Amino acid sequence: MKLKWLLAVFLCMFYVGISVAEEKKVPDNMSVEPDYTPIAKGDGFVLTQNEVNEYRNFVETKTNERTVEKEYRRVALMVRLFAEEGKAIGIDPKESGDTFDSRAKLCNLYAEKVIKDYKPDDLVIESYYFSNPDKFKTESGSIKPLNDDTKKEIREIVIKVNSKKIHNKAVEQLKQKYHVRLCGSDKGGCK
């Protein structure tokens, strides 16, 4: 459990670091007062600036990392969508999704479920197998057949490098399912 936690911290810092490096901007306004300005609305929920600030405060106080407002909003919306869906399917009946911790827990459980349920297209599996025969060589020099074990092996390889795209697809699907509207003057409001 401790190892898993350390790994999560490490990976998070690494990737938030990448994000910062890409955007080269650091927000300097950390709100202290709750700000309930809506950032996005979906069926059954409103994502407020306060929720975004919770994540920003958490990251900036616990990791010494910084990223841009846009990134925090994206994180907050994803967390909210995964938490809403996790709650809807009863992924953890004990969690209500009303607090920061509860949403984070539901989100994490749902993110794990997305990966668990991920099934790459057969074309993905087969193209990897046929393009990389050397990776499937046995000690005797023959090529492993494309059976269930090999498919599982390829699936793991794809997941290892592809979790962000897998989660992104899930976010896009949930945005549609929950009819998410982004707020703000440039978005035409979020009625």
Add this chain to the structure above:
Amino acid sequence: MKKFLSALNISLTVLMISALISGCASFSVPEEPKFKKIPMVYAGTQDIKINPDTFWIDSELKKTFERYWSLRYVRDLTKVSFAMETPYFQEMVDEERYNVYIGSAWQNEPLEISFQKITKDADNLYSFVFTLKLKVANGEIREVSMSDQWVKVRGKWYHVLRDTLIFPAAS
């Protein structure tokens, strides 16, 4: 404390996931664009003579190869060439990253592909060695030695893009 660490774990995992989010790929092939076909010649080597009539093991491969290398240098058509990369590559690599990678070549004009040889690496997997003649931005003509792999999956040919530096996970 345990509860706090647990929440921290959860939240950081969540952030890690979302910070990585970006565009996703699809296997749909966009409408056929107009492009200028790159001329292909069959020079061979001192030791290898090429017969153009028997060089291509599949006419579809010739067509796809020609289309791919003609499109690689056309601005704003990376969506088309991306769809010609292997499905696993499309699944594992961000399209935006691919666009940046391919975009660096737009200033060059491809003039000719001169084949040296073709090799069968495995069933449905072939390698080409060729020289690509290019006109670069300052007008100079350059020749670049290339090695290119193609795979046939479910009756369709795909380009196997390998760049261990830029796309280590998919190479």
